[in-house]
Amino acid sequence: MARRALAEKIEGRGEDMERPEAAYPPHGPARAFGQAGRRLLDLVYPPVCPLTGEAVTSHGAFSAAAWARAEMIAPPWCDACGLPFALTDPAAPLCMACAATTGFPGRLTGKGRLDRLRCALRYDEESAPLILALKYGDRHDGVPALARLLARCGEELLTTGVTLVPVPLHRRRLAARRYNQAALLTGALSKLTGLPHDARLLARLKATPKQKGLSPAARRRNVAGAFAARRGAEAGRFVLVDDVLTSGATLLSCARALRRAGAAEVTALTLARVVRG
Ligand SMILES: [Zn+2]
Structure with missing residues (x-):
């Protein structure tokens, strides 16, 4: 799967993933302000990727460029x-x-x-x-x-x-x-x-x-x-x-x-x- 597509799924924009708002309750200032406050917060502090600083759709989301770096x-x-x-x-x-029956160097399971x-x-x-x-x-x-x-x-x-x-x-x-x-x-x-x-x-x-x-x-x-x-x-x-x-x-x-x-x-x-x- 293309990394971009996978990143979008994880970001909650894919069809088989709940919207991030539904999957993860608001926290920090967003919780204190509720949904209307969140929209206001987005206006005052537009959501940016914690890594690249690019604009993203919601607070705490990583940009596609950030995800593309990761394998x-x-x-x-x-x-x-x-x-x-x-x-x-x-x-x-x-x-x-893991299939080895005796101690295998670095065996974890x-x-x-x-x-x-x-x-x-x-x-x-x-x-x-x-x-x-x-x-x-x-x-x-x-x-x-x-x-x-x-x-x-x-x-x-x-x-x-x-x-x-x-x-x-x-x-x-x-x-x-x-x-x-x-x-x-x-x-x-x-x-x-x-x-x-x-x-x-x-x-x-x-x-x-x-x-x-x-x-x-x-x-x-x-x-x-x-x-x-x-x-x-x-x-x-x-x-x-x-x-x-x-x-x-x-x-x-x-x-x-x-x-x-x-x-x-x-x-x-x-x-x-x-x-x-
Ligand atoms: Zn294994």
């Missing part, structure tokens, strides 16, 4: 880990890592790991600005649009009975950054889908050094035992939410913490994923 991850993909791959046998819809994983965008220099604007740029007006992207990509995971859980920041990093981008996405996704979210279920116990620049093995050591689940995970089904998946070490460490606390199912949904090769 969506679309089926065919591995049924377990969501990695895009050329599916030759529909009876065996698993990538090599299976016993004691994630039950399933979906990621919406390929993380590369084209899509990075979308993510970095959310992570470091204090640009939160794009969060509802990014949550719609997560909702589409994670359709198979977002089923009745699951609770959405953001990957937590350590309290010191949260204090420095003032917000947790994963929790922002989770909150918006919860509003969009009606599924409950719990930003307090997981706690980050260790203020681990940044993962950037570390080898996969060093990343795993870095976050081993870094998370713990509070009471309330027993027999629960959870969808972990994060912004970017690089090696998956952080998500696996979170999944282990939830399973130690008795979780019955742990899947994960991220906005972007580093896809090598």
Whole structure:
């Protein structure tokens, strides 16, 4: 599908997508002012794309040019880990890592790991600005649009009975950054889908050094035992939410913490994923 057409679907202009106003309730000043106030707000502050600054149809929408930069991850993909791959046998819809019965380097799914994983965008220099604007740029007006992207990509995971859980920041990093981008996405996704979210279920116990620049093995050591689940995970089904998946070490460490606390199912949904090769 042409990227432009896909972008329009996600923006809510496509025929199989609800209008964004209906799918995502107004927030911030728009909620305070109601619909008439929203129109007034649009006159005073015309909606612009958080990334490109171009005029867009509603507040929080990204422009087609912004979406065109990002490469969506679309089926065919591995049924377990969501990695895009050329599916030759529909009876065996698993990538090599997920199909391996013994430990495969970098394996993300299976016993004691994630039950399933979906990621919406390929993380590369084209899509990075979308993510970095959310992570470091204090640009939160794009969060509802990014949550719609997560909702589409994670359709198979977002089923009745699951609770959405953001990957937590350590309290010191949260204090420095003032917000947790994963929790922002989770909150918006919860509003969009009606599924409950719990930003307090997981706690980050260790203020681990940044993962950037570390080898996969060093990343795993870095976050081993870094998370713990509070009471309330027993027999629960959870969808972990994060912004970017690089090696998956952080998500696996979170999944282990939830399973130690008795979780019955742990899947994960991220906005972007580093896809090598
Ligand atoms: Zn896989």
